[in-house]
């Protein structure tokens with residue numbers, strides 16, 4: 001009973017991702033940089049979390065480790081989704097398969113293949129996983145991100161915000177446990193960025209777990225929770241973020257030299 005209760009806290013049904021004691025250093029000797037210095041965080045299923053912190057605080061490293069794109073030196077990453085699996089220590093082939101099936105990732109640079117249509121770009125992860133995919137599924141995936149009727153357009157014929165929405169549709173087409181986003185609105189104008197953020201908010205309201213790194217307090221205010229990282233460590237949380245509160249918390253974390 002007690003063990004079940006403890007397990008419930010660590011990797012229970014309600015958590016989509018649990019990070020425990022994550023450490024990651026780059027380089028060695030005098031050049032060694034500690035990017036993550038023992039971070040433990042849990043992300044509840046169906047919630048939208050923003051990760052914020054000063055430049056170089058370890059946000060991208062955290063996201064890359066949590067998404068199985070980088071390996072921590074110590075600590076564990078557990079993906080739950082009803083079928084818990086620990087990423088750390090998985091052989092590369094299993095990790096690749098797991099990333100393909102259970103993890104979605106969107107970046108600041110959208111990385112769509114320019115020669116392919118929106119529909120063909122969205123189909124790619126399923127094709128790589130050897131799955132059949134129908135036109136109807138692809139149309140539905142694009143409709144979910146507000147791009148019905150745009151399936152035949154190539155990236156060059158779409159706006160920046162529309163391209164990012166295609167990338168989100170591509171990341172979600174495998175129905176991943178978690179959508180990781182690293183500065184998804186960093187390259188967009190305010191209006192396109194707001195559309196992408198509203199889309200992500202709606203996806204989370206529909207049950208999608210989202211973890212997003214951002215520098216922008218307005219972007220962070222769309223999330224349910226903001227976690228702050230400073231010097232590779234967890235440095236507080238806000239469960240009712242507004243742009244003003246987030247900006248104030250961030251200012252208090254900035255290295256004195258930049259303040």
Ligand SMILES: Nc1ncnc2c1ncn2[C@@H]1O[C@H](COP(=O)(O)OP(=O)(O)OP(=O)(O)O)[C@@H](O)[C@H]1O
Pocket residue numbers: 026027033034035053054055056057058059060061062
């Ligand atoms: N591949 C790498 N090799 C060496 N050092 C690295 C590497 N990646 C990150 N670092 C260092 O690790 C620390 C954390 O980097 P990370 O990119 O995670 O920070 P961040 O908070 O995402 O920064 P930013 O907000 O500027 O993007 C930094 O000091 C960075 O210089």
